[in-house]
Amino acid sequence: MSNKFAYVRTEMAQAMPPPVTQTGVVGWMRKNLFSDIPNTIMTLLAFAFLVWTVPTLYNFLIGNAIFVAEDGTPCRAPEAGACWAYVIDRFDFYIYGFYPESEYWRPNLVFVVAAALITHLLWPELPFKGISAIAFFVGLPIFAVILLNGGSFGLPQVTTEKWGGLMLTLIIASVGIVVSLPLGVVLALGRRSHMPFVKYVSIAFIELWRAVPLITVLFMASVMLPLFLPEGTTIDKILRALVGVALFQTAYMAEVVRGGLQALPKGQYEAAHALGLNYFKSMYFIILPQALKHVIPGIVNSFISLFKDTSLVSIVGLFDLLGTVQATSALVEWKAPHQATTGYLFAAAVFWIFCFGMSRYSIYMERRLDTGHKE
Amino acid sequence: MAKSQEQLQQSRSLSSLIYDPKFRSYAFQILLLLVLVGFGWWIVQNTIVNLQAQNKTTGFDFLGVTSGFDIGFSLIEYSRSSTYLDVFIVGILNTLLVAVTGIVLATMLGFVLGVARLSSNWIIARMATIYIEVIRNIPLLLQLFFWYFAVLKSMPSVRDSLEVISGAVFLNNRGLYFPDPNPNDAFLWVQIAVVLVLIGGFFLQRWSVRRLEQTGERFPYIPVFIGLLIVVPAIVWFISGAGLDVSYPERNRFNFQGGIQLPPEFVALLFGLVIYTAAFIAEIVRAGIVSVNKGQTEAAQSLGLKDNDRLNLVVIPQAMRVIVPPLTSQYLNLTKNSSLAVAIGYPDIVNVFMGTALNQSGKAVEVIFMTMAVYLTLSLLTSVIMNIYNARIALTER
Structure with a gap:
């Protein structure tokens, strides 16, 4: 067959x-x-x-x-x-500004501690986030001021005029995030409040700062802050810039957080009420943990723009990374035709590494947080 | 006995007051109001005391005072003897000039890059990605420094100017030179004709859509419109005797004469703003295109729509809904970023008014208030227009 x-x-x-x-x-x-x-x-x-x-x-x-x-x-x-x-010759200046060479270990130590805390905070698997959050938002600023400024614990004082370079860039960016995150949360909650006065004050504050360019805020901080304070108070140049950056960044952060609050379904608020939680408890235990988790990518993105925007302080006379590069770009000792370009390339590479790294992290978090039931 | 009951009642009403959400909300708002007013009063008092200590007066009288300094680039008549108010206006116009030019160019470049990043051509998509990722992650100020100090300042001198277009467009370290069309008076008629055709085109489009909806017949409105746009002004040109008296930039010993000269500060600022903002616009455009579900395209195909109709009636309207809101905020960002002009010396409002005029007049409070008001107005205007547009294109759910 x-x-x-x-x-x-x-x-x-x-x-x-x-x-x-x-x-x-x-x-x-x-x-x-x-x-x-x-x-x-x-x-x-x-x-x-x-x-x-x-x-x-x-x-x-x-x-x-x-x-x-x-x-x-x-x-x-x-x-x-x-x-x-x-660039190699000026490297120390680009990183530490005028900080005395014998004291470089102080900013280095602060960098290391800050980097360790940030890694812990951003690594999703690691436990004990609460401790490192408190350490980062409360402990680190105090630690950094004591160590960098000195004048106590037998450390010689290094006045803020000597701070500069990448160190200053990182300080301004960190202060921006440390101040703006909690204030931004408060403003975002204020903007969604049922109390009309609170709501409109928050809206006015947010929209005012978001409408003007950072450089005008920095000018304002450096020209008007001394006028606003009682007669005879002197206010540090770096502190003025920090106030300006923090005000500006707070407004942007508030909008990011508001996005997260708006994305939460109403049922979460109602459930919190039904459990008998008061306003603060329902925000702290129910609403904010979810809202903030959802906006981690947004927070990182707004931090990236803050990090790039710190370069503007060089316009008001501070020597951040870009300020130091620009200050030496016409240095007579070298007088090379491509001197300025090389300096800009170096600064661009440093900024790029930081910003690109952060944007990758934000994409990674977005993927992780995307639990597949969007919309 | 009676006394204790009264006490009880009083304490009950007090405790109920504390637990009354309405009362608490009023109390909190009044408290906030008092704190804010107190803070504001404290600041105003301090400012007054400080200004008195510096022997400074307040008020806007200084706007009528002669400024006494020159501005390198201005769209209106301006000289050393002009007033601070003129400085203010020159600054606003210069800001608007660079912002509007920048928005137009950045939109074009951004749309091209956004489409290129989604291109099926591997190398084009890769190059667009590299451009976007490099440019987005470097501060704009650094890029401006690069364009101004490293590129334009190292351009050849007048004698060895680069001829971008032979005999017409030149580039050197004093800026960009190109021909000035110098239209004569009769040219106004041609301009009027163009405007009329544009208005006519708008009604033509509405008419053709209405006809399509009523009768199903198509009217080739785009070719007709383009034809009219060329033919009508051309006829008017010949009849009215309009003409252009083009003045080409000509090089003499030390400088160029004739033509239009754009200062290097403007060119660098425009370059920086366009290249930086285009990277962000490209990402927005990409997100918009990706956001339109593939099913929409398939549904349009199965309805038998032609390729053009599919794009114009189904894909683009939905993509625009995603693109427009963030695009607006990029436009606003570009306008605000134009304030970095101060770093490279382009005379925008921050540079000439908040910088030079503030330093000379010493009217810090007034000048900063006016400058911020300008940006606030611009941004509020934009968001009002955008909200109207958004409401028009928003999804209507039935």
């Missing part, structure tokens, strides 16, 4: 491999680069652009760049690229 027809196959033929044009590198290129004529033209143009820019960039950044030099002479050579030697 089975062998009656000799020409019928008894077993399956071996599957043919897919055509070469559909698989592997060739198939991928056909699909993603040369699928039709407009795509091919765009691909070729893009390649031409890359061929034109990448070698130039490589030569400027690495190939012809000067990494080691005693002074600006090698950087002044006509074919020389980026003058990294100059």
Whole structure:
């Protein structure tokens, strides 16, 4: 029976491999680069652009760049690229500003403690968040002021005029977040309050600061704060900038938190009421934990803009990272043609690493928090 | 006995007052009002005392006083003998100029980049991604410094200017030069014709939609509109004898003559703002396009809509609903960011008014108040317009 027809196959033929044009590198290129004529033209143009820019960039950044030099002479050579030697020479200034070299361990220690606390706070799996939150929002600022400013515990005083560089950038950004997060929560709750006066005061405060550019706030803080305080009070330059940044950031933070509050279904509020919790208890135990968790990405994003915005304090005469780079960009000792560009590239790289890292974290949290039943 | 009952009643009414939410809310609001008023009064008092100590007067009289300083770039007549009020106006106009130009250019670049990032072409999508991720994560001020100090200041001098377009557009360390069209008086008629055609086009579009809805017949309104836009002004041009007296920038020994010169500060600021904001707009556009469910496209296809109709009637309206609100806030951000002009010396309102005028007149309170009022007005105006637009395009649920 089975062998009656000799020409019928008894077993399956071996599957043919897919055509070469559909698989592997060739198939991928056909699909993603040369699928039709407009795509091919765009691909070729893009390649031409890359061929034109990448070698130039490589030569400027690495190939012809000067990494080691005693002074600006090698950087002044006509074919020389980026003058990294100059950045290396000024590195300490870019990181610590005018902070005395013998005391560098103090900012370093603060950096390490702050980094450890932040890592603990941001790592979702780790327990005991409450302790590190208190340490970060209350303990760290006190610790940082005592250590950085000195003048007690046998530490020599380092006045704030000497603070600068990346250290100042990080200080301003951290103060911004430490102050703005709790105040932002209060304002966001105020904006959703049923008491009309509280509500409109909150709205007015938030919208006023959000409507004006940060630079006007900084100008205002540096010109008007001394006028607002009782006669004879002097207020530190850095403190003025900090007040401006904190006010500004609080308004933005309030809007982020409000987003989280609005996203909570009404049932959560009603359930909290039904349990007999009063306003503060229902906010603390039911509403805020959920709302804040949902807006972690938003908080991080607003922190990224704050971090970039700290560079504006260089306009009101502080030496943050960008301020130090700008201050040395025309340094006569080096006088290299690409000196300014190299400095900007260094500052850009530092800012980029911080901001890109934070934005990755925010995307990661968004994925983690997305429990799949959106809307 | 009676006394103790009275006491009891009194204490009960007191405790019920404390537990009465209405009373508590009033009490809290009054308390807040008192605190705020007290704080405000304290600040005003301190300011008055401080100003008296510095022998300064308050008031807006200084606006009529001659400013006595020059402004490098101005859209209206301005000289050293103009008043502080003129400085204020020059500043506002310069801010608006860079903001409006920047918004137009950033929108174009941003839409191109946003679409490019979603392109099926791998290399184009990658390049757009790299652009966006690099630009977004570097402070705008740093980018402005780069464009101004590192790029434009190291441009060749007048003698070896770069010819961007041969004989017409030049770039050197004093700015960007391009031809000035210098229209003659009759050119006004051409402009009027363009405006009329634009208004006509608006009604034509409404008419064609109504006709389509009533009869199902299509009117090729876009080609007709473009045709009218070219033909009508052209006819008016010839009839009215309008003409352009183009003045090209010409190089003499030390500088260019003729044409329009844009100062390097303006060029750097515009570059920085456009490149920075475009990266954010691109992300918004991408999010908008991605947000339109694939099922919508498929449903439109199964209804038999043509490709164009599918895009115009189904995909774009839904994407715009997601794009417009954040796009507006980017426009506002660009306007606010234009205040960084102060760092590179473009005479915007913060630079000339909050900077120079404040320092010279010493009227800190008034000047800062006026400058903030300008930005507040701009942002309130924008949000009012946006809310109207949003209400129009919002989802109508039936």
